[in-house]
Amino acid sequence: MEGLAQRLDGQFTRAVDLVLDCRGRVVVSGIGKSGHIARKIAATLASTGTPALFVHAAEAMHGDLGMITRADVLVALSYSGEGGELLTMLPVAKREGTPLVAMTGNPASSLARLADVHLDVHVDKEACPLNLAPTSSTTAMLALGDALAVACLDARGFGPDDFARSHPAGALGRRLLTYVRDVMRTGDRIPRVTLDTSMIDALHEISRKQIGMTAVVDAAGRLQGIFTDGDLRRLLERSGDVRDVRLADVMTRQPLTIAPDVLAAEAAQLMDQRKKNQLLVLDADGMLVGALHMHDLMAAKVI
Numbered sequence: 001m002e003g004l005a006q007r008l009d010g011q012f013t014r015a016v017d018l019v020l021d022c023r024g025r026v027v028v029s030g031i032g033k034s035g036h037i038a039r040k041i042a043a044t045l046a047s048t049g050t051p052a053l054f055v056h057a058a059e060a061m062h063g064d065l066g067m068i069t070r071a072d073v074l075v076a077l078s079y080s081g082e083g084g085e086l087l088t089m090l091p092v093a094k095r096e097g098t099p100l101v102a103m104t105g106n107p108a109s110s111l112a113r114l115a116d117v118h119l120d121v122h123v124d125k126e127a128c129p130l131n132l133a134p135t136s137s138t139t140a141m142l143a144l145g146d147a148l149a150v151a152c153l154d155a156r157g158f159g160p161d162d163f164a165r166s167h168p169a170g171a172l173g174r175r176l177l178t179y180v181r182d183v184m185r186t187g188d189r190i191p192r193v194t195l196d197t198s199m200i201d202a203l204h205e206i207s208r209k210q211i212g213m214t215a216v217v218d219a220a221g222r223l224q225g226i227f228t229d230g231d232l233r234r235l236l237e238r239s240g241d242v243r244d245v246r247l248a249d250v251m252t253r254q255p256l257t258i259a260p261d262v263l264a265a266e267a268a269q270l271m272d273q274r275k276k277n278q279l280l281v282l283d284a285d286g287m288l289v290g291a292l293h294m295h296d297l298m299a300a301k302v303i
Helices: 002-006 010-021 032-047 084-096 110-114 136-156 160-165 170-177 199-209 229-238 264-274 294-299
Strands: 026-030 052-056 073-077 100-104 117-120 192-194 213-217 223-228 278-282 288-293
Touching: 002 136, 010 100, 010 117, 010 136, 026 032, 026 084, 032 052, 032 073, 032 136, 073 084, 073 136, 084 100, 084 110, 100 110, 100 136, 192 199, 199 213, 199 229, 213 288, 223 229, 223 278, 264 278, 264 294, 288 294
Parallel strands: 026 052, 026 073, 073 100, 100 117, 192 213
Antiparallel strands: 213 223, 278 288
């Protein structure tokens, strides 16, 4: 990796420019172990804002060359730079006027000499004890391909929302696309009582809504405080009898709250930092619009 970084020069910058200026797609091709790396690089480019696809060098000879147009950029991977299948593709690509970025370990190879841009992934020795199996060389190819994708991502200003749109499923999508408003409890599911509610009625509300707390609001619906299972335990330890206790005297004022347009993942982080299991959700006017429990985030698979 250190040797690869030291060799980065204007060729890499030219490769980035070609990809950024591409009006079609980046077609990444290789065969054997280089083909596996090429497939992964194409996937990384596609998921980070650069339309890309993988074309197997052998399949290209049997019709898949039709996928490559003059609007595309061809990125060809071959450590030796002499892979027959890749070299057979080049006349067609050249005839189309498709720019070629070659990634090889030999700057004097046929593929390197025919390329518009050559990226040198030379390694002194493979990690394989026989110095035969592609190990260090494929790692260098993968790292340089990732660097190309990330440089283009950065140049495009590709952000978390863009990333989420290309990863709508799975944990990444859930963390980047799920907001507090999507998972919070609303309407009658919000535990709430008023300042003049008796302690017994407040406890009934906590039991009915089953998230271990109730919000305390004024007549206009603005949040005044919160009363939790923990508050009840501490109160019982102090006094034992809670029937005549005023809720306003024992609730927690200025409780931890969050806005509905915050990412649910940020709500989870806030709960973890503050050692809380619940959050109340307030809109911009300070009105109570939701309640959120750690279990809601778990059910939505945000955590």
